[in-house]
Amino acid sequence: MGSIILAATPLGNIGDASARLRELLSTADVVAAEDTRTLAQLARALGTPIRGRTVAHHEHNEAHSAPELVRLAAEGATVVMVSDAGMPLVSDPGFRLVQAAVAAGVDVTCAPGPSAVTTALALSGLPSDRFAFDGFVPRKDGERRRWLSEVAEDSRTLVFFESPHRLAATLQAMSEVFGPDRPACVCRELTKLHEEVVRGHLAGLAEWAGAGTVRGEIVIVVQGHQPDQTTPDLETLVSVVEERVSAGEKLKSVVKEVAAAAPGVATRDLYNAVLARREA
Template sequence: MAASEIVDDRSHETTGMAGQIVLAATPIGNLADASQRLRDLLSTADIVAAEDTRRAHHLAHALGVKITGKVVSHHEHNERESTPELLTAARDGAVVAVVTDAGMPLVSDPGYRLVSTAAAEGVAVTCAPGPSAVTTALALSGLPTDRFAFEGFLPRKEGERQRLLTELARDSRTLVFFESPHRLAASLAALGEAFGTDRPACVARELSKLHEEVVRDTLAGLVDWAHSKEIRGEIVIVTGGIQAEPDTDTAGQVADVEVLVGSGTRLKEAVNTVAAARGVPKRELYEAVLAQRGR
C-alpha cells in the first residue's frame, strides 16, 4: 500500500465513520504548524469539544476552515459533567474532536478524565498528533533528552513547592516545567535553592512565535536574566538532572569483584556486574583487578 493510501485511509477513519474521541493537537504559536488532520477534523467532526469555544472558532477562521459540527465547552471546570455526554455521543457514532487552547490535550490541559473513562468503557480514542511546548522546549534546551519528566506548573504554595523540589533535587532526568511570566524569577530562584544555583537550565519563551527566545545558562544566571527585563508570553523551564559523582573507590570496586568471584561467579561476569553497579568502565575495572592480583 502506498504512503498516500495509508494517509487517506486514516483520514477517512478519523473524520466521519465510526464514532470515536479524537485528541487533536493545535498550534502553540505558529499557525503553519497546524496539521491537515486538524483542519479536516475541525471541518468534519460532529462535535468539537473545546477548552475555549471562542478560541476554537478563531483558530478555525485563521486556518480557513469552517466548523460544521456542534461546538461545546470541555474544560477543567466542567469536565466531570461534559465527559458522559461526549462519551454517549461517540458511542452513538459521532466523531468528537477534542482541542485545547494550544498544544496537545491532556498535557497540563483538560482531557484526562475523558480519555481514562473512554478507555475503561471501551469507547474508541485516537490522536491527531502535533505541536507540544514540552517536547519543543526540551529539544531546544541543549540538555539531555534520553530521559526526561514533565512536572507541569510548580505549586503556588511555598511549602508544597519546597517539598516537590526537594523530592526532585536528586532526580537524574531532565525536568520540564511550565511557568507564568510574573512567577518566573521566583520559580527559578526556588529551583536554584533546591537543585543548586550551578545546575544547567533553559528558559524557552514564546515558542514558534515571532518573538521566540531560548536562554541557556545556570539557574543563577537565569535568575539574573529574569530580573533584568520584563518577561512576557508563554514560558517553559527545562533543568538538567543531578550528575552522579564519579566512583573513585577502586579498592572497593576490586573487593566487590573478588567477593563475587569467591562465590563462584566468573571473573568477566563479576567485573561486568560491579562496573554496571558502580558506573565505572569495565575495562578499567578489569585491569585494576589484574593489577591487584599481580602484586
C-alpha cells in the first residue's frame, strides 16, 4: 500500500521550501494540486522536475477526486497533496481526502512547513499560548457581525483570513463588536517582497485600512477578550442613549458612540434595543 502525504508549500519566499518538499515533488507518483498551473510555477522556481502525474484537486472537484486519489494510494502509489501556498486543509482543500483515506485505512502523513496562521500569530506580538483560527470572515455585513458576536468573549487570540477589498469594513465591524481599544494586528503579503505588519487597536487599524488601498493576502490577528473587558448591561446602555437623546443629540450618532465605547456591544444591537424599549 502507498500513502498520502500533505505537503506545505512556501507562502511567497521560495527559500522557505523544504528539502523534503523538493524530494516529494520529484519522486511522487501523483501530485494533487489546488491549481496545477501554480504547481508548475513552483516546480520551475525550485528547479525540481515533477516526474509523476499531476492532477487538480480543489474545492469544486474534491468530492469526486478524493476517492480516486485514495484508490491510487491503496494500490501502492505515493500521492502528494499541495495547496497554492502554505499548509493544505487550513482554509484550503484536503479535508475530504484525509477523511476518505482514514476510512479506507490508507496511511496519511505530513511534510510540515509554512503556514500563514502561525506566521501571523508569531509576528503579531499578541499572546500565542492559546489561539483560535476562524478562517475567512463572512462577506455580508449582517452575517459578519453575528459571526463576530459569537467569538467576542473568547479569551483566546483570534486569527482570521480576509480579502483586501473587505478589510476596512471587517476591521470597522470588529471595532464595533469587540470594542475599539482591542489590540490587533494586520499582516499583509507574509514572506513576500512587500510584507507589511501593522499593529495597533481595532479603531486605528480600521481607520488605516479605510484611508488607502490595501493589496495582497491578508491575515488579521486580534487579542482575545480580557477579564477586565466586561460587557456593560445593554439596558444600562439604552438608558445612557435615551438620556443623551433627550438632551438634544441625534439618536444614530449617540448609539454609534456609546456602542464603540462598550466592548462586545454592536451598534446595531444597541440601536434595536433602544427601539424595542420605545415600542414597549
